[in-house]
Amino acid sequence: MTNKSQLEKQAPDSGTVNGPAVTTPPAGEFIPQYEIEIAGVKFQNPVWTASGTFGYGREYSQLIDLNQLGAICVKGISPEPMDGNPPPRIYETDSGMLNAIGLQNVGAKRFLNEKLPFLRKLKARTVVNVFAYSTEDYVRCIEMLNEGEGIAAYELNISCPNTRCGGIVYGSDPKLTEEVVAAAKKAARYPLFVKLSPNVTDIALFARIAEGAGADALSLVNTFVGMAIDVETRTPRISNVTAGLSGPGIKPVALRMVYQAARAVKIPVIGIGGIAGPEDALEFIIAGARAVQVGTANFYDPGTSIRIVKGIRDYCQRKQLHLADLVGSLKTPGK
Amino acid sequence: MTNKSQLEKQAPDSGTVNGPAVTTPPAGEFIPQYEIEIAGVKFQNPVWTASGTFGYGREYSQLIDLNQLGAICVKGISPEPMDGNPPPRIYETDSGMLNAIGLQNVGAKRFLNEKLPFLRKLKARTVVNVFAYSTEDYVRCIEMLNEGEGIAAYELNISCPNTRCGGIVYGSDPKLTEEVVAAAKKAARYPLFVKLSPNVTDIALFARIAEGAGADALSLVNTFVGMAIDVETRTPRISNVTAGLSGPGIKPVALRMVYQAARAVKIPVIGIGGIAGPEDALEFIIAGARAVQVGTANFYDPGTSIRIVKGIRDYCQRKQLHLADLVGSLKTPGK
Amino acid sequence: MAMFDETVSVIENRPLPGGHFLLSLDAPRQAPNVRPGQFAMVRALGRSDVLLRRPMSIFDVQAHGGGRAGSNRKESALRILQLLFKIVGRGTRVMADLKSGDKVGLLAPLGHGFFEEEYLPRAHESDEVLHVAGGIGIAALLLPAKQLAEARFKQRLFFGGRTKDDLVGINEFKPVVSAMLLATENGAMGYRGYVTRPLEDYLTKHTNKKFLLMACGPSAMLRATVELAKRFRHPCLVSMENRMGCGVGVCLGCSIRVQGSGHEAYQRVCTEGPVFWSDKIVWDAESSGLGIRD
Amino acid sequence: MAMFDETVSVIENRPLPGGHFLLSLDAPRQAPNVRPGQFAMVRALGRSDVLLRRPMSIFDVQAHGGGRAGSNRKESALRILQLLFKIVGRGTRVMADLKSGDKVGLLAPLGHGFFEEEYLPRAHESDEVLHVAGGIGIAALLLPAKQLAEARFKQRLFFGGRTKDDLVGINEFKPVVSAMLLATENGAMGYRGYVTRPLEDYLTKHTNKKFLLMACGPSAMLRATVELAKRFRHPCLVSMENRMGCGVGVCLGCSIRVQGSGHEAYQRVCTEGPVFWSDKIVWDAESSGLGIRD
């Protein structure tokens, strides 16, 4: 949904899903490579779905071919089930949406029993987003999840309020970030991705801290803290008062942060934030992301991720480039 | 441009400007008061235009009645004239725009000679946005401007790169913020407003620092640092690579920051960010802003500020409330 | 549960009084799969400012050429999906601009709906089914009423609105219900006042009868209806509304507070609903997410 | 400089080959005030995703009823303002959807324009005025050409496009210029190759003559044209393009690098332009902001 180039003209914005199957080019032609590897795990392509926007995968299986995705990041899992916030939980804004779901989820145990078996059978990898209110609970959650087979990686969601420290958010405190990443890494049987909060002054600082504490990759960004008010009743639009902003409106800021983070660390970076089409995904990749995640767009256009898979293929084919050649290939003026 | 209520139905989104003149209600009726006072300066209403989006006022005099505005914040003035960044300087994003003008401006001297005389004659107050690369230059700029008559206040723009400290931005460093605000306050003949950067982890912290250092009011937010990439050429869309994001897309985050800042300090707060209609302005006021500034909306709909003046009047009339009753009147659940 | 996400064409977008529209969409894959009580998510294409889809009850499904869906609803000839909506904000304003031939994104059918398994047995226990609609809530009740009419149930519609322009869709109900009781706040049509007054009168007069109530409308009306159902001890189904992000159960944005605790404290309107037994819901504005229409 | 910001009605939006449209707007206050070389800022109403207005040259102004603007351009009967545009992105795509009766925001007329004071004297010094247009750049040249035709200047149009579908607006030029030299990259119409080749041939053949060049088009074409003007020592006016935020001189988003230093190093296309003497511009892609069309 950003400016359209040649690319978008070929794949117009529409409600339809699952474009024509990609045909193998005739022998001798240039064959772009899209597979990526992060911390030893292979993903068939760089297009993933973001945590909290794709359920546990099965919900969208009727609408798109899950086997065409690189990975599915599941809704944040806490050690115990959580009930979440009272409604209203969401609100639409200009080119974005606010959400304060409150991390309603089935908990680690039911996830392993009820959700993982379905996910394990897919060609798309399963990335388990992990969430807790204390370092001990993060570790406990990971230890519970370690029992599961077929998890590609953990994605540590450190952008949530930490009750232990009186409302301070893990992801905006350098010390807490270091502590929780190091502890999680020690506990984790699978590679550890750390999902960074954008609500910080210096994203490069947090990227380096997470890297230093053992993160295998970084995913960013999570939502921006925002708010909306009903002027007729003079009450907040969301029961939680503040809420997380996502969607195309935040893309420019998310992209800048991915660019800065990718230059600050050596580990792979996964780009997230307002991605709604192939061109958006390519911007993040060119800025330095090795993979991207589609979030809010799943809600209004479930076919987005598949359209991006196809769009990236077309682009690489047209430009005669492998995906790896694109990552971080932004040409900047001499500065 | 946000969700429409009764309010917006009365004043539909349109390209026309200068709605019907507001008539005085018959005697005996409730007469809402819209005047506000900040640091002893009276403004006829809380609707101002934001720095960098309204030139030096005169440019829009053909399109709207400047005398209906509360104040005009002029383009950032530096001690010497500045030439700005090479193009491209702007780029449209979803519900927003990126700009990296590079603070092209005529300098303090020419401002006093060529621009101020026109502004001084208006009923709208003149707020002079001040910008420099070092504390000394901020002070020098203010000292030059002190010579001018008819300035209502200075607005210290501390969200710009500080060359002295190697690219660190004043507005995201607590120490530098304190230093420059204190120095500016000491130098200033007129009240000092401090314009905060939203690119920080904890806006309340910066609000308190500015207050402590002597600010008479706070205006927030300035633009969010963002970026966009042309995937065909793999170059940045803006020559400066990163740029400031403004417009309706950022409103939820700006609103949250104004809410937090207003609760953190006792001095007045002026709300800015994505305001495009009466309802947006009212959201900021209800969140705690004593005045608001219209920025990007001036570009695509020059009549916005006048429409907001009228919309706030209609709302206060309908709700039988004075503007002062509205400021910070958000009802939140018991938390 | 066969749902489809497709770009479909507008056949007609008929303006009705009071800012209402009857939108007919050509949806050959979706229309035949609709069950009473289900809804659709409609997307304005080609713009990102009105980002999310808007949930709309499926008002009716019809055969090609506008022929009414007869007794064999499942037949493949069903291809027109109708939505009845009212302009309340920018999403519905964009929908109002749709013209014949325009395209929209249609994700449908969605929701659990009035399952045959669940509500037919209870209907059989009753002497009459009472539909209670407030304003555009009427849109959720036509398909259930039609199915009950096919099964020869006795039905009665209580329908209230602010003004008479709010009483849309009456013609469609005429053939399916045996009686209609209308109410407007200003009395311009039917009873003067809230629709729950004639409902209360009727329930008071017929305390010996067994009713099944089905309600959809603004939350104040729903609450009053549910109160009456409770007082007179009749089972009551409610079709709930809430802001929706996805419509398919993944965003958890539409959850409302239900009886139960811990992980059971919330259910999704889009997946476990939109139709619930009224005693399942916690009828408290703060915790139920209701009030978005108040 | 009388400019107006108004909501105006679309009279017609005529599709032309190659994704071009001729948009006629009913603008009784704006049309009579247009001078050759000026532009308009067009706003899609009711949406925030396509936020900014789009700058468009004023192709033509006409009297009510489509009558051509005759010799008395200033007469009040002028009320139709025409834009000739090409779909290149989402803003122009939204404009392409406009139908007769739709409303748009029109801020016009804008820009310094080909001032009588400035270009007529130079035109008088020349034997012939040569218009050089690349693609949709043609839209900036019709009104100047018409005004020169009224003053009985000899004029010639060099017009190049990628394909023959890019050569729009030729019919409007026929009555005003004495000759037209067309070029397409594939040779489907006129010369095969860039339009600057026939231009170079012409200048080479007529080194004894004095020309005034007026050019508008993609930056590569402009640069080549300006090179030729310099080589053959003819004065050259260029109508420049750049992304625009406001169109009225306040955002400083449209500034391009010009000869001069310090505060004089940049000028605004919307205010000091869009028409400049070619030697005023710093013709370097990096510093001039050109290249957005390349």
Ligand SMILES: Cc1cc2nc3c(=O)[nH]c(=O)nc-3n(C[C@H](O)[C@H](O)[C@H](O)COP(=O)(O)OP(=O)(O)OC[C@H]3O[C@@H](n4cnc5c(N)ncnc54)[C@H](O)[C@@H]3O)c2cc1C
């Ligand atoms: C299952 C379901 C079925 C529905 N069926 C119909 C129908 O058949 N016809 C019809 O006209 N409307 C129906 N609605 C309501 C409809 O979805 C909203 O009116 C619409 O989403 C408002 O969008 P908007 O952008 O025009 O208004 P907004 O600008 O988003 O809001 C305007 C007002 O409507 C309220 N609102 C916003 N979203 C919803 C929502 N999802 N549900 C209820 N109120 C909301 C807002 O709080 C606000 O007060 C249904 C809602 C649900 C959940």
Ligand SMILES: Cc1cc2nc3c(=O)[nH]c(=O)nc-3n(C[C@H](O)[C@H](O)[C@H](O)COP(=O)(O)OP(=O)(O)OC[C@H]3O[C@@H](n4cnc5c(N)ncnc54)[C@H](O)[C@@H]3O)c2cc1C
């Ligand atoms: C003074 C002036 C007069 C113009 N006159 C006409 C005209 O008469 N007819 C016409 O069709 N076009 C004209 N243009 C160009 C027109 O403004 C752009 O084509 C339009 O803004 C692109 O908007 P979009 O959203 O469709 O494309 P976008 O999605 O914004 O961009 C598509 C492509 O167009 C380029 N572009 C974007 N904005 C501009 C711009 N302001 N100028 C040049 N290129 C741009 C982008 O870099 C990109 O390559 C004029 C531009 C200016 C500055």
Ligand SMILES: Cc1cc2nc3c(=O)[nH]c(=O)nc-3n(C[C@H](O)[C@H](O)[C@H](O)COP(=O)(O)O)c2cc1C
């Ligand atoms: C409704 C909703 C729920 C979300 N839940 C989670 C979550 O459980 N864990 C997490 O790390 N991020 C969560 N996110 C954040 C997204 O994964 C993503 O980082 C963010 O939305 C930005 O991407 P987008 O703009 O593409 O949506 C959620 C986002 C939304 C909109």
Ligand SMILES: Cc1cc2nc3c(=O)[nH]c(=O)nc-3n(C[C@H](O)[C@H](O)[C@H](O)COP(=O)(O)O)c2cc1C
């Ligand atoms: C083109 C442009 C130039 C700006 N120049 C300045 C400036 O000189 N000084 C300043 O303090 N803010 C400047 N701003 C920031 C605005 O004053 C305002 O804080 C910001 O745009 C957010 O408001 P908005 O979303 O309403 O535009 C500029 C913004 C834009 C878009």
Ligand code: FES
């Ligand atoms: S709307 Fe997303 S879970 Fe119900």
Ligand code: FES
């Ligand atoms: S477009 Fe804003 S100054 Fe020219």
